[in-house]
Amino acid sequence: MGSGSFANMREHLDYDLIDHIVISHMHADHFFDVIPLRYALLYGPRKRETKVKLWLPPGGETQLRELCASFADEGAGDFLKVFEIGTYDPKRSLRLADATISFCPTRHYIPTFALRYENEGTIITYSADTAPDENVAKHADDSKLFICEATLTANEVEHGMRGHSSAREAAEMARKAGVEHLLLSHYPSEATQEELILHARSVFNGKITVADDHARMAL
Ligand SMILES: [Zn+2]
Numbered sequence: 001m002g003s004g005s006f007a008n009m010r011e012h013l014d015y016d017l018i019d020h021i022v023i024s025h026m027h028a029d030h031f032f033d034v035i036p037l038r039y040a041l042l043y044g045p046r047k048r049e050t051k052v053k054l055w056l057p058p059g060g061e062t063q064l065r066e067l068c069a070s071f072a073d074e075g076a077g078d079f080l081k082v083f084e085i086g087t088y089d090p091k092r093s094l095r096l097a098d099a100t101i102s103f104c105p106t107r108h109y110i111p112t113f114a115l116r117y118e119n120e121g122t123i124i125t126y127s128a129d130t131a132p133d134e135n136v137a138k139h140a141d142d143s144k145l146f147i148c149e150a151t152l153t154a155n156e157v158e159h160g161m162r163g164h165s166s167a168r169e170a171a172e173m174a175r176k177a178g179v180e181h182l183l184l185s186h187y188p189s190e191a192t193q194e195e196l197i198l199h200a201r202s203v204f205n206g207k208i209t210v211a212d213d214h215a216r217m218a219l
């Protein structure tokens, strides 16, 4: 739900069909589009009255309320008309209809959770934002699809606390996890597809795709 995702999503999916949204961490590039979604749900033509369940990491609700207070007189009031806010417990898995989502803390600058989605044997793991992390790799074990961040360019060095990975480091986690397909995401806009795949390919033999707006894949 980072900036731009809601507009992109509208080209493919009726937002009125969304039941649940699960947020990995409270950095703006991962949740800010719940704001335009809130306007759409509040004022757009809707066929159903059900609220969208918005699952936030621990502490996320306070942050969201503070954000709403800065632009809406009602604070989070309008938000609560269309969203039912829930805080997930990262130690427990979440059952959402036929799917189970489980969490793993990542190495990032604020509390962040990788998400593992399982539904009838299909496993998709999303790294969220993370520096290379053994536990995230374990969490992705045997995934059909591993969506992993690749924020850093090939030779970029993170000084001090680390919080991101390069395409090569993403591929190392994919190899450890034994995933079928690595989808590189959250990469620098100056990086080319060829570069990203080249760096990832040096350590991972499975399928590698670079995520892009409006790309489709069948699972
Ligand atoms: Zn982040």
Ligand SMILES: [Zn+2]
Binding pocket: 027, 029, 030, 129, 186
């Ligand atoms: Zn991010």
